[in-house]
Amino acid sequence: MAERLSDVEDRIDSVRQLSSVISAMRGIAAVRSREANARLAGIREYAETIGTAIAQALALYRAGGAEPAADRGEAGRLLILGLCAEQGFVGAFNTHVLDEVQALATSFGADRTDLLMVGSRGVAAARERGLEPVDCMAMAGHADQLAALANRLGDRLFARLQAGRVSRVVIVSARPDEAHAAPYSVVRQTLIPFDFDRFPPANLARPPLIHLPAAVLLARLTDEYVFAELCEALTLSYASENDARMRAMIAARENVARKLDELTATSRRLRQEQITEELIELSGAVRD
Template identity: 45%
Template sequence: MSGKLGEVEARIGATHQLEAVVGAMRGIAAARSRDAHARLAGIRACAAAAGAAIGDVLAFDPSSALPGAANSGDGAEVRIVIGAEQGFVGGLNDRIAEEALLRPRERVGHWLLVGTRLVSACAQRGLAQAWSVPMAAHPAAVPRLAARVSDALYARLADGERATRVTLTYALPGESRLRVVQRTLIPFDFARFHVTPRALPPLVNVAPARILARLVGLYVSFELCEALMLAFAAENEARVRAMLAARTNVQARLASLSQQYRAMRQDEITAEIVELTTGREAAQRAMD
């Protein structure tokens, strides 16, 4: 660093500006995380309603459960991996990519990646061929994103290659340490739904198997929406932690620069005093 006092003062000013930017980024990330958590209750309520309807269908016609749902078979897997769109999240994307690629991938027929930074992290690890979409920029955009991912998923389930397993990989928010989880969407687990026997079955004009298939599709969409919202919250919480660490470093740098500024200013004042004293003594000797 230059020893000039003006340059040190300019660097202190620039560091203060950086501190303001870090604080603003931390505040935005914290607000988005709170917004995402607030929207989770609505998503889970919708999923609970769909789950109750599935239980009702199973109550009056248990045989309507989709055939082969309990067996993954020998078909290919569709793996959905959700990461971050923006930077300043520490090692979040690297950890998610490592977790997704660590699991056996010989039978993975399709990769669906969410998040531009995650796509880059996966490409660095040899995954070049994958469908991808940017992560939502704010919580209100998550349902539209879930619809896009659902469309891509069902398009691959309907193609010529038979896929019998669909998994989700994403990070959870609200953890002291980063935690990446994997959930199975398909095969669909019907055993988790509460079935209440009915004395009289309801009157329906659509085949129970068809109703159940629609409800399962709806429930999977809600599960996907919930995972995306959780991943969005996790991304912003990781950014909050990164900004807190950055603020600590900025404050340490400010303290160092301020100390250097005071020392240089003291040296400058001392030099001026010495110069004035020497000049006065020289003037007195000249008068004598």
């Protein structure tokens, strides 16, 4: 009986240590989510500034009698940028993103689709489904690494575009659900072809001073805007990943708490049984 009680007490200690680890992981995920969300305002303000400049450059470009390249529809190959989790304990996060990736690839045509994955856990999960990425990258480990990751991702994306390997680019990623109906939602965002119609016409009553041809200026501003979109998508995905991890840790902590209650009750019962046996042995010795 004493050995069984000691085993239960050892398990209680182990469960308490596990609870401490879970609490620490939850705290780290919460901090990382807040850090990512704190960067969104700056990213969006940057994108808005570039968007205003694009509207002006577009007006100058059109004033010269030219129009941006038209959307080629479904022609060419599609490149899907799938943003998944780098680390584990995120529940069904990768599953939801890959479900959307697979649905998009099927609708466009798997033989005309390439996949570029971000997030080591997502890459492994994609390969289990038979999806082999043409390229893969690790997701940022900290919020201050997201801009550098967006730069590297943009370099690889533009290299494939310039080589003529793809004509359409769509990001599939998670972002926090603003309605709070769910921890996050998975969305599609078209990067290429670039949608110039999103920018309202600029007033050229006082045209801006420029030092580059309008076509070159428009191309460079478009590249900057795509970079801002990559930054935002990566930041939202990173925040969603950590939100999912935080919720997974909350659920794990609740399960650990229930297990600890069960073990504590078992320990008390065994201790009481041990005391009862000792009292019985003691009373028998007194009678003898």
